[in-house]
Amino acid sequence: AVVGATGLTSKVSGGDSIIIDGTRGLVISEPDEQTRQEYEQAEERLIEFGHELDELRDLPAVTRDGVEVKLLGNIEFPHEVVVCLERGAQGIGLYRTEFLYLRGETEPTEADHYEAYREAVEAVGGRPIVIRTLDLGADKYAQITGEERERNPFLGLRSIRFCLSHVGLFKAQLRAILRVSVLGDVSIMFPLITKLTEIRQAKWVLAEAMEDLEEEGLPYRRDIRVGVMIETPSAVAIAGALAHEADFFSIGTNDLIQYTLAVDRSNERVAPLYTAADPSVIRFVRDVLYTANRKGIECSLCGEMAGDPIYTLLLLGLGLRKFSMAPNAIPEIKRVVRSVSITHAEQVAHRVLGMESDREIGNYLRDELRKILPQVV
Ligand code: PEP
Ligand code: MG
Numbered sequence: 001a002v003v004g005a006t007g008l009t010s011k012v013s014g015g016d017s018i019i020i021d022g023t024r025g026l027v028i029s030e031p032d033e034q035t036r037q038e039y040e041q042a043e044e045r046l047i048e049f050g051h052e053l054d055e056l057r058d059l060p061a062v063t064r065d066g067v068e069v070k071l072l073g074n075i076e077f078p079h080e081v082v083v084c085l086e087r088g089a090q091g092i093g094l095y096r097t098e099f100l101y102l103r104g105e106t107e108p109t110e111a112d113h114y115e116a117y118r119e120a121v122e123a124v125g126g127r128p129i130v131i132r133t134l135d136l137g138a139d140k141y142a143q144i145t146g147e148e149r150e151r152n153p154f155l156g157l158r159s160i161r162f163c164l165s166h167v168g169l170f171k172a173q174l175r176a177i178l179r180v181s182v183l184g185d186v187s188i189m190f191p192l193i194t195k196l197t198e199i200r201q202a203k204w205v206l207a208e209a210m211e212d213l214e215e216e217g218l219p220y221r222r223d224i225r226v227g228v229m230i231e232t233p234s235a236v237a238i239a240g241a242l243a244h245e246a247d248f249f250s251i252g253t254n255d256l257i258q259y260t261l262a263v264d265r266s267n268e269r270v271a272p273l274y275t276a277a278d279p280s281v282i283r284f285v286r287d288v289l290y291t292a293n294r295k296g297i298e299c300s301l302c303g304e305m306a307g308d309p310i311y312t313l314l315l316l317g318l319g320l321r322k323f324s325m326a327p328n329a330i331p332e333i334k335r336v337v338r339s340v341s342i343t344h345a346e347q348v349a350h351r352v353l354g355m356e357s358d359r360e361i362g363n364y365l366r367d368e369l370r371k372i373l374p375q376v377v
Helices: 033-054 080-084 097-102 111-126 159-164 167-183 196-216 232-238 239-245 253-261 266-275 279-295 311-318 328-339 344-352 359-374
Strands: 018-021 026-029 070-075 092-096 128-132 185-190 227-228 248-251 296-302 322-325
Touching: 018 033, 033 097, 033 328, 070 080, 070 328, 080 111, 080 328, 092 097, 092 111, 092 322, 097 111, 097 359, 111 167, 111 253, 159 167, 159 196, 167 185, 167 196, 185 196, 196 227, 196 239, 227 232, 227 239, 227 322, 232 239, 232 253, 232 279, 239 248, 239 279, 239 328, 248 322, 279 296, 279 311, 279 344, 279 359, 311 328, 311 344, 322 328, 328 359
Parallel strands: 070 092, 070 322, 092 128, 128 185, 185 227, 227 248, 248 296, 296 322
Antiparallel strands: 018 026
16 A cells, blocks of 8 residues: 555546555556556566465574574454464464454443453464553544544553553453453553553552452463563663563564654654664664563564564564564565574674664665565565
8 A cells, every 4th residue: 555645636537547556655657668567577576476475384484594583463353363373473462452442432341352352362372462452542543532632642641641541441451351361371561651650550550450350250360471562762761670560572663763753653744754774763672672681571573663574684683583563574574584694684783783874774774685585675
């Protein structure tokens, strides 16, 4: 898909030929013969490459020098678990639960939460699944929360802040997650943590939910793993302290990029400024991986960056071993992982860390990938 092509519908009309190039973000109207042929050939190559990728499904994601990497899927709906497994996911690294709010006009009940999570946990069949608590507000269904419009919604009462100020709603979700925790390998993840008190308060509400379940005689796992998303510069800065409160981290680059570069992730007017290749973002990712490693806790990355093959070498070189992404990206990323060595990835990361601009970094990463897998680029 291509989005943000302002004015396009007034420039094209029924019967016109157009090419939609989602990879480059281009819409070409009335292409000439040469362009049309180039795209037809590219399409054939893509289909062929797709068949090649299908064959990777049951092969492990191991680098050429024998380092194993975990590839997980991101989902919004429970029925997407199957799609992830079909693409070779080893579990679910991010279950975005706010989509429950799409269903109706009224708030989901604990039973609604429970049913959705049960379906997902059963479908994943004993593999790990990370359920993220509500990330409502800003770009995600702010209208449903019924709150007043905010002037700066991305800096407003969103996500964990919203949950901590609506404890009843938060607790209903936590109870449902705790109740499904006995059905599989379930973890909880809190989004948009910016300070230590937030994770402490969230864990306090979780402890209360546990006590309630205990009193009601409902089973749950007391040792459920609790993680935090690292998606704000402040979380990067205090990652060392957060590591004492959390069992794992997951780097949310979609938000981390927007808060680091002060670029609204959903505003096409500043879209060219929004890039994971910015040296500041890459340094932040490096810092979080370094801290997690030093503190001995697991760290994954579940933003779109994880599913973009341009960044796979770099992320491996920075030490990332757990990637969570949209299911369709998994085969391609596995192909990259299986074609590279960690030694090479570390050299690439070292060079990138010495570079000063996103353009230089992007071009370099694209060139390196092209040398290994021209068909991906
Ligand atoms: C992120 O911010 O990178 C992320 C994975 O969360 P979301 O895209 O749902 O905000
Ligand atoms: Mg986010």
